[in-house]
Amino acid sequence: MPLHLLLFIVNQHYILYYYVKHKILEMAPQCINSISSRLALVLLIVILFVPNPTLSKKTIVHGLNINVIDRCWRRNQDWRRNRQQLATCSVGFAGKMSNNIGRDLKNYEVTDPSDNAVDPKPGTLRYGTTMIQGKVWITFQRDMTIRLQKPLLISSFTAIDGRGATVNIADNACLMIFKASNIIIHGLRIHHCKAQAPSSVMGPNAKIVQLGQVDGDAIRLVTASKVWIDHNTLYSCQDGLLDVTRGSTDVTISNNWFRNQDKVMLLGHDDGYLRDKNMKVTVMYNHFGPNCNQRMPRIRHGYAHVVNNLYLGWTQYAIGGSMTPSVKSEANLFIAPKSGNKEVTWRRDSTGNKNSWRFYSVRDVFENGASFIQTGKGGAKPHYNRQQLFKVADAKSLRSLTRSAGALW
Numbered sequence: 001m002p003l004h005l006l007l008f009i010v011n012q013h014y015i016l017y018y019y020v021k022h023k024i025l026e027m028a029p030q031c032i033n034s035i036s037s038r039l040a041l042v043l044l045i046v047i048l049f050v051p052n053p054t055l056s057k058k059t060i061v062h063g064l065n066i067n068v069i070d071r072c073w074r075r076n077q078d079w080r081r082n083r084q085q086l087a088t089c090s091v092g093f094a095g096k097m098s099n100n101i102g103r104d105l106k107n108y109e110v111t112d113p114s115d116n117a118v119d120p121k122p123g124t125l126r127y128g129t130t131m132i133q134g135k136v137w138i139t140f141q142r143d144m145t146i147r148l149q150k151p152l153l154i155s156s157f158t159a160i161d162g163r164g165a166t167v168n169i170a171d172n173a174c175l176m177i178f179k180a181s182n183i184i185i186h187g188l189r190i191h192h193c194k195a196q197a198p199s200s201v202m203g204p205n206a207k208i209v210q211l212g213q214v215d216g217d218a219i220r221l222v223t224a225s226k227v228w229i230d231h232n233t234l235y236s237c238q239d240g241l242l243d244v245t246r247g248s249t250d251v252t253i254s255n256n257w258f259r260n261q262d263k264v265m266l267l268g269h270d271d272g273y274l275r276d277k278n279m280k281v282t283v284m285y286n287h288f289g290p291n292c293n294q295r296m297p298r299i300r301h302g303y304a305h306v307v308n309n310l311y312l313g314w315t316q317y318a319i320g321g322s323m324t325p326s327v328k329s330e331a332n333l334f335i336a337p338k339s340g341n342k343e344v345t346w347r348r349d350s351t352g353n354k355n356s357w358r359f360y361s362v363r364d365v366f367e368n369g370a371s372f373i374q375t376g377k378g379g380a381k382p383h384y385n386r387q388q389l390f391k392v393a394d395a396k397s398l399r400s401l402t403r404s405a406g407a408l409w
Contacts, residue, residue, distance in 0.1 A: 092282025162187030268300025
């Protein structure tokens with residue numbers, strides 16, 4: 001095999017990395033004695049010092065300008081050997097995900113991209129999220145695209161960790177967290193999700209669950225708590241990209257890339273669902289755009305800390321709400337569209353004076369004519385505990401801090 005072709009394989013296919021390196025080391029003595037000895041020697045040096053492709057620039061970051069979540073794990077070159085370190089990196093209202101690691105944790109690898117909604121077989125994603133009791137950490141053997149037959153229900157104490165593989169969930173049903181807690185969703189590409197008719201699906205604890213009509217959302221939380229959604233790429237779904245509804249709370253949505261969508265993120269079920277008054281959600285380090293219209297997020301009743309996000313325009317609005325929610329918009333970068341509405345906020349008044357709602361902007365940066373109408377009195381502090389607390393970055397640094405938003409593979 002020509003030497004230049006071997007080098008190409010090294011650069012393009014990390015699966016063959018060690019094989020190629022071994023072969024070139026074998027060839028080196030012969031090449032050094034040949035006419036192309038100098039070339040072989042140079043190539044040998046390159047191979048010996050080329051970084052392991054599994055630790056790509058996307059993953060390992062040596063610079064200082066990296067957000068607090070990524071700093072916790074992406075500088076660790078041995079992260080594959082200690083995947084569960086990720087659970088200690090979350091901040092915001094989800095807090096640390098320490099309940100997902102430790103004693104009795106089971107590791108499960110997805111090897112089969114097929115799906116059976118009511119009788120999942122070992123090796124499939126649905127088997128890992130529903131059939132295994134207790135704590136489970138799910139990884140993926142290889143790149144794959146999963147077309148779910150019906151919505152995927154996720155059991156409590158489940159981590160779906162897509163790092164190291166390009167994992168697409170697309171073109172039909174998508175993810176639902178229903179009456180579950182302590183869940184991590186990391187590193188997935190979820191797109192082109194479609195609405196689903198009422199159906200039976202396998203649910204937590206290996207029990208069949210009857211689902212009603214399901215909208216075409218990428219990820220939907222229903223009466224869920226302590227959920228961390230990090231480093232996913234979400235786009236082009238029939239309804240919305242992310243819904244947090246029906247009493248769900250203690251949620252952190254971080255480092256995601258939302259794009260090509262009308263309705264992006266809904267926090268709160270409907271105007272009449274009063275349990276959402278207790279909802280607390282942190283939205284941080286996300287990249288919104290291009291081509292996002294509205295709901296980044298839209299909040300009903302509850303509280304949202306929207307902090308250190310990058311907004312690449314909007315059509316109707318960026319942050320909106322109804323039913324007297326409280327919103328602290330802190331150190332975000334809002335880049336208004338070139339034409340049309342440049343106001344960040346939107347309010348729908350159903351019960352009273354919307355000018356009394358607590359919509360605050362603190363240290364936000366506005367570009368291209370963007371504006372933020374503030375209302376209310378008394379502040380809107382998140383009151384984080386020690387496990388939730390983090391240092392807010394300067395909004396001027398967000399172009400670099402959100403540069404790696406979305407799935408890393």
